Amino acid sequence: NAGVTQTPKFRILKIGQSMTLQCTQDMNHNYMYWYRQDPGMGLKLIYYSVGAGITDKGEVPNGYNVSRSTTEDFPLRLELAAPSQTSVYFCASSAGWGTEAFFGQGTRLTVV
Amino acid sequence: AQKVTQAQTEISVVEKEDVTLDCVYETRDTTYYLFWYKQPPSGELVFLIRRNSFDEQNEISGRYSWNFQKSTSSFNFTITASQVVDSAVYFCALSATGGGNKLTFGTGTQLKVEL
Numbered sequence: 001n002a003g004v005t006q007t008p009k010f011r012i013l014k015i016g017q018s019m020t021l022q023c024t025q026d027m028n029h030n031y032m033y034w035y036r037q038d039p040g041m042g043l044k045l046i047y048y049s050v051g052a053g054i055t056d057k058g059e060v061p062n063g064y065n066v067s068r069s070t071t072e073d074f075p076l077r078l079e080l081a082a083p084s085q086t087s088v089y090f091c092a093s094s095a096g097w098g099t100e101a102f103f104g105q106g107t108r109l110t111v112v
Numbered sequence: 113a114q115k116v117t118q119a120q121t122e123i124s125v126v127e128k129e130d131v132t133l134d135c136v137y138e139t140r141d142t143t144y145y146l147f148w149y150k151q152p153p154s155g156e157l158v159f160l161i162r163r164n165s166f167d168e169q170n171e172i173s174g175r176y177s178w179n180f181q182k183s184t185s186s187f188n189f190t191i192t193a194s195q196v197v198d199s200a201v202y203f204c205a206l207s208a209t210g211g212g213n214k215l216t217f218g219t220g221t222q223l224k225v226e227l
Contacts, residue, residue, distance in 0.1 A: 092157075
């Protein structure tokens with residue numbers, strides 16, 4: 001069982017470039033999330049989705065966009081990369097409120 | 113607004129010592145869930161435990177135990193007889209009502225267990 005799969009694992013971007021972080025889950029979870037983890041700061045919620053076609057902003061959404069066209073996929077788009085977006089990004093999914101979230105392996109992104 | 117505080121940034125212990133990781137939370141909701149996650153050096157996040165606000169029973173799982181006290185808004189985690197493999201960053205997280213099962217994380221506690 002794959003769980004939550006994120007690609008790529010590592011990426012270096014130049015300032016102003018764009019990219020999409022891919023996330024897919026095979027657990028038929030309705031809820032999906034994108035978090036970023038900065039050193040010593042814990043994880044901050046960027047965007048989340050409670051089902052296909054429904055997305056909403058989290059705590060730190062600026063500079064990012066998401067879409068949720070299927071239950072399985074929840075890609076995160078960075079349009080104009082900035083050094084402040086250098087971070088580790090985690091995609092996660094959960095079955096519903098109060099259930100544990102399952103996390104992908106993370107994507108280490110560096111913007112130079 | 114929700115908040116989780118893990119005041120201990122880093123803890124170092126010698127193997128076989130007991131260690132307690134503190135977690136204090138803030139929420140105005142009466143119904144909420146608390147979680148602990150482990151992040152080993154490899155970087156993935158591993159779920160350890162979930163507790164809802166109506167269940168104040170302490171829980172023990174092998175060398176791990178959790179103490180939930182609503183009166184002090186704390187959900188502390190104790191590792192008994194620590195081992196080198198316990199070395200990791202441990203996160204406490206809160207999910208309150210409001211939709212989406214969004215997690216508010218603490219800043220984590222880095223635990224180092226040395227021989």
